[in-house]
Amino acid sequence: MDGILLIDKPPGLTSHDVVRWIRKTLNIKRIGHGGTLDPAATGLLVVLVGSATKLFPYLSGMDKEYTGEVTVGVATDSADADGAITAEKTVEGPLVIDEALMELCGEREQVPPMYSAVKSSGKKLYELARRGVTVERTPRPITVYELERTSPVSYENGRARFSFRTRVSKGTYIRTLAVEIGERLGYPAYLSMLRRLTVGGFSLKKAHSLDEVARGDYRLLPLLSVFSENMVIQAGEKLARKARNGRALDAAEVGSGxxxxxxxxxxxxxxxxxxxxxxxxxERVWN
Structure with missing residues (x-):
């Protein structure tokens, strides 16, 4: 069994939990996923089955689209709803949110959160964070292509909430983006909801629930679905034979730039x- 399985991840499960469940349910040995979702987050999880696991490097670099909710007036140690409260400040007056969102768009650098799988001296940051250890993190280049508010701002009990949609490059942490929004507004803030809509050309609209997978009501996408049409070269017999053997190919015989x-x-x-x-x-050959 080889292919790509799109899953609508429910809340409360880690991405690893989902992969482990599918491995057991479908009796698959080689399986992985193309990008982590936090346990509280929902939405598109791209699962790689069989020889598709070799495609991870090509999925990890894809842009992603999310919807979510930011709560302003309180911060947590994990920057999401699962963390312990670390700061509070009563929100006073209307917030100029749209301007703050615009300021965060474009190419820039972002510091990964402590609660992340980024490694420091061989240790994952979230392992250190759980022990109360904080270390310096190197900022990483990211791009926020789009960031817009999608709901009115609600004010209640000294806090403000609003929904948003964003499209970002690889390496962008939406939890950190929520904190950055709060900083622009002059308040602590955290990500109170997150749902992933797309990964590259893959869409949540074509994803399956775990119940559907359990019933056998699912479809594996071909490995080629990872690549855009202009990247795919349909080879004749001679070219295919050379490619299977991993031989170098002249640009003229390939017909691509x-x-x-x-x-x-x-x-x-x-x-x-x-x-x-x-x-x-x-670079990689499937035999």
Whole structure:
């Protein structure tokens, strides 16, 4: 069994929990996922089955789209609803939220949160955070392509809440983005809800619930669905044979100017090639 399984992750489960459940339910040995969702978050989890596990590096770099909710006036140690409260400040007067969101768009750097899987000296940050240890983290380049408010702002008990939608590059932490929104507004803040809508070209609209998977009511997408149409080269017999053997390919015989291509035979992914000095060299081959 090889392919890509789109799952609508329910709240309360880690991404690893979901993968482990699918492994047991479908009796699959090789399985992984293409990008973590926090336990409290819901939405699209891209699960890689069989030989599709080799595609992780290509999924991890994809843009992602989310909807969520920010609560202003209180902060937590994990920057989401699961954390312990660390700061509170009564929200007074109307907040100029849209301007703050616009300021956070574009290319910039972001410091990963302590509650993350980023490693420091071989230790995952969340392991250190659970022991009460805080370390310096290196800022990482990110891009926030879109960030907009999608609901009125509600004010209650000295706090403010609003919903948003955002599209971001790889490496962007939405929990940190919620904290940054609060900083722009002059208040503590945390991410009170998060739902992932897309990962690259994959959409939550085509995702399956765990109940559907348990009933056998699901469909695996082909490995080629990871790549855009302009990256996929449908190979003839000669080109396919060379690709299966991982041989270098001349750009002229490939007929592409893309920096990276996927050689295919109909829906079968044969190999991924990268271009260097006018020649394509095999990066991964599926045998």
């Amino acid at each position: 893309e920096p990276e291509i996927a050689i295919a035979n109909r829906e079968e992914l044969i190999a991924i090639y990268k271009r260097k000095n006018g020649t394509y060299h095999a």
